[in-house]
Each structure stands twice: as structure tokens, then as C-alpha cells.
Amino acid sequence: MNHILVLFDSHTGNTAKMARLVAEGAARIPDTETRLRSLDEATAADVLWCDGLALGSPTNMGLLSWKMKRFWDEAMLEHWMKIDGKIGCAFSSSGGWGGGTELACQSLLTVLVNFGFLVFGVTDYATSLTTLHYGAVTAREPRSEDTQAACRLLGQRLAEWTAVFLHGRAEQHPARKLAERRGPGAA
Numbered sequence: 001m002n003h004i005l006v007l008f009d010s011h012t013g014n015t016a017k018m019a020r021l022v023a024e025g026a027a028r029i030p031d032t033e034t035r036l037r038s039l040d041e042a043t044a045a046d047v048l049w050c051d052g053l054a055l056g057s058p059t060n061m062g063l064l065s066w067k068m069k070r071f072w073d074e075a076m077l078e079h080w081m082k083i084d085g086k087i088g089c090a091f092s093s094s095g096g097w098g099g100g101t102e103l104a105c106q107s108l109l110t111v112l113v114n115f116g117f118l119v120f121g122v123t124d125y126a127t128s129l130t131t132l133h134y135g136a137v138t139a140r141e142p143r144s145e146d147t148q149a150a151c152r153l154l155g156q157r158l159a160e161w162t163a164v165f166l167h168g169r170a171e172q173h174p175a176r177k178l179a180e181r182r183g184p185g186a187a
């Protein structure tokens with residue numbers, strides 16, 4: 001069974017809305033169990049349980065929130081060097097476009113790299129003008145179809161990668177599924 005954790009901080013509910021969409025995307029992949037946890041309810045055991053982690057925080061001064069940093073500084077520190085090899089990705093909500101949302105995603109990925117996570121961005125377009133190279137981003141709540149699609153695609157891709165790389169389910173590789181959708185003879 002694929003184990004996906006969507007772990008988030010959210011002060012006014014915007015990142016929490018993204019988190020629910022990310023979890024919906026992960027659930028698209030068969031044989032996937034998803035846990036959705038705010039920092040207030042999460043424990044280190046949730047991180048130990050997961051194969052893949054989508055980590056979300058509001059953009060705070062272009063960075064992850066202090067509360068998210070504290071979780072990794074305090075709750076997770078004793079597990080450092082014991083949880084390498086899980087797969088990770090990031091998402092963030094900011095006050096406005098250009099407010100440092102992708103920088104905040106990078107700071108979340110930096111934390112994950114320090115714990116030995118294999119982190120990724122998504123090269124596909126979620127919609128015609130929306131991609132998520134550093135993770136899913138939005139200004140305030142994810143109210144547009146584009147940002148909602150980006151959140152769902154992030155969760156889906158996380159569950160695809162854990163299925164492929166941690167459970168040997170080659171049929172879940174996104175490139176293979178794309179080729180199958182295009183059918184024989186497609187370039």
C-alpha cells in the first residue's frame with residue numbers, strides 16, 4: 001500500500017485548502033492511503049509512516065513558516081539520518097503573486113533534502129498557463145481551476161513516484177501512462 005502524508009501549516013486556512021486538494025490528487029492512484037495532517041495534530045510517527053510527503057506552508061517573508069521549521073527542528077530532529085529515501089514535494093500559499101511563493105517552496109524542499117528526502121518538481125502543465133516546477137503555488141486560497149488543478153497534480157505525481165520507486169509499480173510511471181493514452185503509433 002502506498003502511504004502518502006500531506007502535512008501543512010495554515011494560519012488563515014488557505015494552505016489547508018491546498019492540502020485537501022493535494023490529498024485528493026494522491027487518492028487518484030489506486031492502492032494509496034492518504035493522511036491529511038495539520039501541524040497541530042501531526043506527530044513524527046506520521047512522517048515515519050509515509051512513503052511520500054507533500055509539505056505545505058504559508059509563505060512567510062519568502063520562507064516556510066516558523067511553526068513548520070520548529071516541527072522539523074524539534075519533533076523530527078531525533079529521526080535525522082533514519083528516514084532517508086522517502087519522496088517529498090512542496091506547496092505554498094502567499095498573499096499575492098510575486099510574493100515569494102516559489103522561494104517558500106524551495107525552503108520547504110531544503111528542509112526535506114536535509115532529512116534525506118528525494119524531492120521533485122513537476123514539469124507538466126496542470127492547465128495551459130499553469131505549471132508547478134517548484135511545487136504547487138497560489139495567491140491566497142486556491143480559488144481558480146488552474147491552482148486547484150496544480151494542487152491535485154502535485155498529489156497525484158507524488159503518489160505516482162512513490163508507487164514507481166518505492167513499490168516497483170512501473171505501470172504508474174507518468175511517461176508510460178501518457179504513452180498508453182496516446183496509443184500505438186504516436187510520436
Ligand SMILES: Cc1cc2nc3c(=O)[nH]c(=O)nc-3n(C[C@H](O)[C@H](O)[C@H](O)COP(=O)(O)O)c2cc1C
Nearest residue numbers: 010011012013014015058060061062094095096099
Ligand atoms: C508573518 C507573515 C509573513 C508573510 N509573508 C508573506 C510574504 O513574504 N509574501 C507574501 O506574498 N505573503 C506573505 N504573507 C501572507 C500569507 O502568505 C498569506 O496570507 C497566505 O495565504 C496565508 O496562508 P494561510 O491561510 O494558510 O495561513 C505573510 C503573512 C504573515 C502572517
